[in-house]
Amino acid sequence: MIRPGGQVSSQAESVRSRRRQHRATVAKVSRWSIEQVEALVPRAASISAAQPLATPTRWAGLGANDQAAWGACAGSGAEPYQVVVDHVTVSWRCSCPSRQRPCKHVLALLLLWVRDQIPAGVATGAVKAWIVNRSVESASSSERADPEPQPERGLGSAIPTGLDTDPAPESEPPSDDERAQTRDERVERMYAGLVELDRWLDDRIRTGLADPSVARFGTWDDLAARLVDAQAGSLANRIRRLAGLVGANPDWHDDVLAELGILHLLSQAGRRLGSLPEPLADAVATSVGWQVRKADVLGGVPDTDVWVVCGRSDTREHRIEVRRYWLRGVRSGSWALLLSFAAYQQSLDTSLRVGTSIRADLYRYPGPALRALIGDRHTEPIAAVPPTQSVAEACGEIGRMIAVEPWIERVPSTVRARLTRQGSQWLLADDTGSLPILVPDQRNGSDDALAMLLASSAGGLVDLTVEWTPHGVTPLAIHVGGRTLDVGPQANQSFVASA
Amino acid sequence: MNTLDQPESPVGKTPSVDQHWRELVTVALLGTDRRDPPAPIPVLADVVHDTARSAPSERLLAHVAACTTVRRAGVLPGPRLDPLASPVDDERPPCVPTAIDRWHHLTTSWPVLEDEWMIALLRNGWRLAPELVPAALGRHRRDLIRHSRVRAAAGPLADWLIGHLSDLAANKPNAVVDPEAIVELPELPIPPDLAALLAASGAEVGEVVSAGLELGDFGQSHRGVLVNLIARMQPSGLADAASVLDAVDPRSSGAGLASVLGDLATVRHRMLGELAVN
Numbered sequence: 001m002i003r004p005g006g007q008v009s010s011q012a013e014s015v016r017s018r019r020r021q022h023r024a025t026v027a028k029v030s031r032w033s034i035e036q037v038e039a040l041v042p043r044a045a046s047i048s049a050a051q052p053l054a055t056p057t058r059w060a061g062l063g064a065n066d067q068a069a070w071g072a073c074a075g076s077g078a079e080p081y082q083v084v085v086d087h088v089t090v091s092w093r094c095s096c097p098s099r100q101r102p103c104k105h106v107l108a109l110l111l112l113w114v115r116d117q118i119p120a121g122v123a124t125g126a127v128k129a130w131i132v133n134r135s136v137e138s139a140s141s142s143e144r145a146d147p148e149p150q151p152e153r154g155l156g157s158a159i160p161t162g163l164d165t166d167p168a169p170e171s172e173p174p175s176d177d178e179r180a181q182t183r184d185e186r187v188e189r190m191y192a193g194l195v196e197l198d199r200w201l202d203d204r205i206r207t208g209l210a211d212p213s214v215a216r217f218g219t220w221d222d223l224a225a226r227l228v229d230a231q232a233g234s235l236a237n238r239i240r241r242l243a244g245l246v247g248a249n250p251d252w253h254d255d256v257l258a259e260l261g262i263l264h265l266l267s268q269a270g271r272r273l274g275s276l277p278e279p280l281a282d283a284v285a286t287s288v289g290w291q292v293r294k295a296d297v298l299g300g301v302p303d304t305d306v307w308v309v310c311g312r313s314d315t316r317e318h319r320i321e322v323r324r325y326w327l328r329g330v331r332s333g334s335w336a337l338l339l340s341f342a343a344y345q346q347s348l349d350t351s352l353r354v355g356t357s358i359r360a361d362l363y364r365y366p367g368p369a370l371r372a373l374i375g376d377r378h379t380e381p382i383a384a385v386p387p388t389q390s391v392a393e394a395c396g397e398i399g400r401m402i403a404v405e406p407w408i409e410r411v412p413s414t415v416r417a418r419l420t421r422q423g424s425q426w427l428l429a430d431d432t433g434s435l436p437i438l439v440p441d442q443r444n445g446s447d448d449a450l451a452m453l454l455a456s457s458a459g460g461l462v463d464l465t466v467e468w469t470p471h472g473v474t475p476l477a478i479h480v481g482g483r484t485l486d487v488g489p490q491a492n493q494s495f496v497a498s499a
Numbered sequence: 500m501n502t503l504d505q506p507e508s509p510v511g512k513t514p515s516v517d518q519h520w521r522e523l524v525t526v527a528l529l530g531t532d533r534r535d536p537p538a539p540i541p542v543l544a545d546v547v548h549d550t551a552r553s554a555p556s557e558r559l560l561a562h563v564a565a566c567t568t569v570r571r572a573g574v575l576p577g578p579r580l581d582p583l584a585s586p587v588d589d590e591r592p593p594c595v596p597t598a599i600d601r602w603h604h605l606t607t608s609w610p611v612l613e614d615e616w617m618i619a620l621l622r623n624g625w626r627l628a629p630e631l632v633p634a635a636l637g638r639h640r641r642d643l644i645r646h647s648r649v650r651a652a653a654g655p656l657a658d659w660l661i662g663h664l665s666d667l668a669a670n671k672p673n674a675v676v677d678p679e680a681i682v683e684l685p686e687l688p689i690p691p692d693l694a695a696l697l698a699a700s701g702a703e704v705g706e707v708v709s710a711g712l713e714l715g716d717f718g719q720s721h722r723g724v725l726v727n728l729i730a731r732m733q734p735s736g737l738a739d740a741a742s743v744l745d746a747v748d749p750r751s752s753g754a755g756l757a758s759v760l761g762d763l764a765t766v767r768h769r770m771l772g773e774l775a776v777n
Contacts (some may be wrong), residue, residue: 206558208530254520257527258570261563268564339579391576406568420580421663433576451633451664457583458629458656471572478630483596485630 008189013301032087037110041181049185056117063121069113070127073105077179083109084127091134100181109409165352169486173207186231190270190288193230197223198267201260215246232289237317238263238409254295258470262407282367285475292365297373302361305329305376307336310386310414311465311476322490324350326412326465326476327362327372335401335412337370342496354477355484359386368404370494388416388463392432398468411468412476418461419453426450428473430461438472449475449487456480513540516573518606520566523559525586531555543569571725586659588692591626592619598773599628611687611730613766618682619774625650632660642766643669647676698727701736704728705743706729708760712753722756729746729763 062071068417072080092106220243229234269284307327325338340349361375394415415430427434466473476488536559550561632653639645646669650657711717744761
C-alpha cells in the first residue's frame with residue numbers, strides 16, 4: 001500500500017511525474033487533441049455517435065505506432081469492422097458499409113488513441129500494406145502536380161482536420177457527406193428499432209394474447225415511444241392504433257393478431273431492405289417511417305392528368321389530425337393519395353373540393369405507394385364524378401392494391417351499390433355480393449354518413465367512394481344526380497383551425 | 500370482411516385458410532410457450548418454409564403474416580343480400596341545389612328564416628331534398644311541430660328513414676300535432692311601434708329602420724326585434740328594404756347593424772325566389 005510521505009510514495013510520485021512529462025512531450029510531438037478529432041467531422045453529433053464505441057472492450061487487436069492506429073470493432077454486422085487510421089497523413093479506412101467519412105468507427109479509434117487507450121504495437125501486414133499503398137498514391141498524386149493532395153476521406157470534402165486547414169464554415173448547407181452520415185445514423189437507429197420490435201412481438205406471441213400485459217396500455221405505449229426514438233414513426237403510430245383494438249370487440253384477438261403479423265412482416269422486410277427489389281424496398285422503407293424529403297419527391301417526373309377528387313377522410317393519429325384526399329386519374333385510372341397534417345390549432349389542406357376535377361401535376365413518392373404531392377394546377381376545378389364499378393370489381397381492385405403492399409391500412413375504391421342490412425350490420429350490396437360498412441365512429445360523425453347514404457339512395461343503387469380498411473369500408477362521398485356529397489369522417493373543429 | 504377461402508375441407512383433409520387462421524388465433528391466445536404452432540397449410544407452405552427451423556414464436560409470426568396477407572389480398576364480396584324495401588314514391592320534385600345550399604346557410608347564419616324556408620317549400624309543392632332529411636330531422640327532434648314539418652316536407656322518405664334509424668325520431672313520437680301548426684309561421688316578438696311596419700312597403704320599412712340607425716334611435720339592443728321585423732315584413736318589399744339599408748351612411752354608428760339587416764333582407768328575398776312555385 002502506498003502511504004503518503006513514505007519512501008514508496010515518493011518514488012511513485014516521481015514515476016507519475018516523469019510519465020506526465022513524457023505524455024506531454026509525446027502529445028506535443030504526435031498525439032492529437034480531442035478538438036482535432038472533432039474537427040474531422042462537421043457536427044458534434046458524429047462524435048456523440050462514436051463515443052459509445054470508444055471503449056477498449058468494444059475492440060480487438062488494438063494497436064498504434066508513430067504512423068497509425070488500428071483495431072477491429074464489433075458492429076451490427078457478423079464480422080467486426082477492420083479500422084485503420086494514419087494519423088500522420090490523416091487518412092483512414094474502415095470495412096463498415098457506412099458512407100459517412102469518417103465513420104463512427106474511425107472516430108472511436110481516434111478517440112481511443114487520443115486518450116492513450118491504445119497500446120503500442122507492431123503494425124500487421126494488412127496495416128503496413130495499406131500505409132504503403134497510401135504513400136504510393138500520395139506520391140503519384142504529387143507527381144501529377146495536384147495543388148493539394150487530399151487525404152482519403154471520400155467524396156471530395158474539404159479537409160476538416162484542423163491540423164492544416166480551417167474547417168468549413170457552419171453556415172454552409174450540409175454536404176453529401178453530412179447527409180450520408182445523417183442517413184446512416186438514421187438507418188442504424190431504425191434497424192435497431194426493428195430488432196427491438198421483433199423481440200417485442202416475439203414476447204407477445206410466446207406469452208400469448210390472453211396475457212394480462214396485453215391489456216396494459218403501457219405495454220404498447222412503451223414500445224411506441226422506443227420506435228419514435230428509433231425514428232420509425234409510422235410503426236409507432238401503428239402500434240398506438242393497434243393498442244386501441246385490444247378489447248374493442250369480441251373478436252379483438254383476431255384483429256390484434258393480424259396486425260402483429262403485419263408488423264412482423266414489416267420488421268423483417270425493413271431489415272432486408274438491401275435485398276429487396278427497389279420499388280418494394282422504397283415502399284417498405286416509407287411504411288416503416290423513412291421520411292422522403294418533399295424536395296426529392298417534387299424533383300421527380302410529374303404524373304400529369306385530370307384528377308378527380310373522389311373522397312376525403314380525416315383521422316386523428318396520436319396528437320395529429322391527418323387529412324387524406326383520394327384522387328383518381330381520368331386518363332390513367334390510377335389512384336393517388338394527398339396527405340395533410342395538423343397539430344392542435346393548425347390548419348388542414350382545404351385547397352381541394354370533393355366532387356371536382358382538376359388538371360394537375362402529381363409527384364409520386366418512391367415505390368408503388370399511392371402517396372403523392374400536388375404540383376402545378378393547370379385548370380380551375382370543375383364538377384366531376386369518378387367512374388364506378390360493382391362490388392365484386394371493387395373487391396378485385398382493393399385486393400390488387402393490397403397484394404402490392406400487404407401492410408396498407410386504407411385503400412380507396414368507387415362502387416355502385418345499395419345500402420342494406422343484416423341484423424345490426426350495414427352493408428353495401430349489389431347483384432355480385434356485399435361489403436360490410438365500418439361501425440360508425442361517433443367522433444367523426446360517420447353515423448351521419450350512414451343516414452345521408454340511406455336518405456340519398458332510398459334503398460336504391462347509388463354511386464359512392466369508399467375507403468377500405470381491414471374492418472370494413474367507410475363511405476367517403478356519395479355521387480348522386482351530378483352532385484357529390486362529402487360524407488367522410490371530419491376532423492374535430494375544436495382541434496384544427498380553419499384555413 | 501370476407502376473405503379468400505378454400506372450400507370447406509372434410510375432416511382429416513387439409514384445413515382451409517380460415518380454418519388455419521382459427522388455429523393460429525388459438526395458439527396465439529395461449530402463447531407458443533404453451534402450444535406449438537400448427538404446420539403450415541400447402542397454400543402458405545412455400546411462403547414460410549424458411550422459418551421451419553425457427554423458434555415456435557417466430558414460426559407463428561411468419562404464419563400469421565402470410566395468412567393475414569392472403570386473407571386481405573383475397574378479399575371477396577360477401578353473400579348477396581336482399582335489398583331494403585324502398586319508401587313509397589313522392590311525386591313532388593326535390594328542391595333545387597341552390598335551395599339546398601341556402602338551407603345550410605340559414606341554419607348556420609339566419610336560423611330565424613328556417614321555418615319560413617320549410618313552409619315555403621311545402622306550400623309551393625317542393626319536396627325536401629333527400630340529402631337534407633337526416634340533418635333536418637336530427638335538428639328538430641325535440642321540437643314536435645318542426646319535426647312534423649320536416650316529415651311533411653320530406654314525404655314518405657322521412658318515415659322510412661326513421662324506421663331504419665330510430666335516432667332520427669322525435670323525442671315524443673306519439674304526441675299529436677295540429678296540422679295547421681305545421682304550415683303556420685310562428686309569431687316573432689315585435690314591439691307595437693314596429694309592428695305597424697309589417698304591412699308597410701319595403702321602402703318605408705327601410706327608411707324607418709335606416710333613419711333610426713343613423714340617428715341613434717336604434718342600437719345593438721334593438722337587433723333582435725329589427726331582425727324579427729325583417730323576417731316577417733312583406734316579402735314583396737324585401738328588395739327595396741335591402742337597397743335602402745345598404746345605403747346607410749357608412750360613417751354612422753348604425754352602419755354595421757344596417758348592413759346585417761340588409762343581408763337578412765337579401766337572403767330572405769333570394770330564399771323565397773328559390774322556393775317559388777315550381
